[in-house]
Amino acid sequence: MIIVLFGKPGAGKGTQAPLLAEALGVKTLATGDVLRAAVREGTPRGLEAKGYMDRGDLVPDAVILAIVKEALEGPDYRDGAILDGVVRTVPQAEGLATALQELGRQVDAVLCFDIENEEIVRRLAGRTVCERCQTPYTNAAVGDPCSRPGCGGRLVRRKDDEPDAIRRRLEVYEAQTAPVFDWYQQHGTRVLQIDAVGGVDEVTRRARQALGR
Numbered sequence: 059m060i061i062v063l064f065g066k067p068g069a070g071k072g073t074q075a076p077l078l079a080e081a082l083g084v085k086t087l088a089t090g091d092v093l094r095a096a097v098r099e100g101t102p103r104g105l106e107a108k109g110y111m112d113r114g115d116l117v118p119d120a121v122i123l124a125i126v127k128e129a130l131e132g133p134d135y136r137d138g139a140i141l142d143g144v145v146r147t148v149p150q151a152e153g154l155a156t157a158l159q160e161l162g163r164q165v166d167a168v169l170c171f172d173i174e175n176e177e178i179v180r181r182l183a184g185r186t187v188c189e190r191c192q193t194p195y196t197n198a199a200v201g202d203p204c205s206r207p208g209c210g211g212r213l214v215r216r217k218d219d220e221p222d223a224i225r226r227r228l229e230v231y232e233a234q235t236a237p238v239f240d241w242y243q244q245h246g247t248r249v250l251q252i253d254a255v256g257g258v259d260e261v262t263r264r265a266r267q268a269l270g271r
């Protein structure tokens with residue numbers, strides 16, 4: 059089962075991805091996490107991506123599609139995948155469809171998390187993330203230990219959670235990512251809209267109910 063998690067920055071994709079992955083027995087692939095790891099490690103891909111990410115712009119489609127193809131061809135995603143933030147432009151939706159077709163697979167559903175911009179700004183202003191496993195937190199301070207068992211990482215603020223970058227990410231979402239929703243509908247993919255406001259467990263319950271799993 060291949061599920062695309064779709065929605066504005068801060069909608070809760072990264073929070074819901076591991077919960078849904080556990081429920082469905084598949085792994086998550088989050089391009090944001092892959093890119094941040096590449097930036098930390100100083101790889102050529104990370105060096106190319108860093109400027110775009112810090113400003114809140116999208117990393118070029120070719121970089122994203124290379125990451126996604128590499129991952130989906132490997133053994134980790136043979137049983138399915140929760141794709142978190144992977145599809146943000148129409149060319150990415152087309153490229154993913156082609157890559158999956160070559161593997162005899164397809165996107166089974168798009169979960170679109172609905173949320174207003176005011177709530178996004180409130181959430182991102184209060185977010186910290188684990189520098190190691192990237193788990194997002196609310197109401198936790200920079201420097202606190204990550205509470206995921208065995209992680210041992212510390213919490214940091216993301217550069218793109220500064221007010222200017224949040225504003226830019228929301229503009230980029232409207233201009234380049236929102237059209238992906240129509241693309242999937244026009245191509246007959248099951249698109250499921252989920253109210254993303256409410257407790258984390260409640261949002262997971264809504265998503266699972268919509269998927270029928």
Ligand code: AP5
Pocket residue numbers: 065066067068069070071072073074089090091093110111112114115116117118122142143144145146147150181182184185186194195196218227254255256257258261
């Ligand atoms: P990425 O890391 O994917 O960031 P994003 O899409 O902007 O999404 P976020 O991680 O900010 O938010 P989220 O929806 O995961 O919300 P979260 O669960 O953390 O991408 C970063 C950058 O990488 C991009 O800007 C771009 O440069 C590049 N990139 C990545 N993929 C790309 C692609 N495909 N193409 C091009 N460039 C790409 O939740 C947010 C906060 O809210 C947290 O504090 C959380 O604890 C809290 N929260 C979550 N759920 C709830 C709830 N139900 N109630 C209250 N609070 C909640």
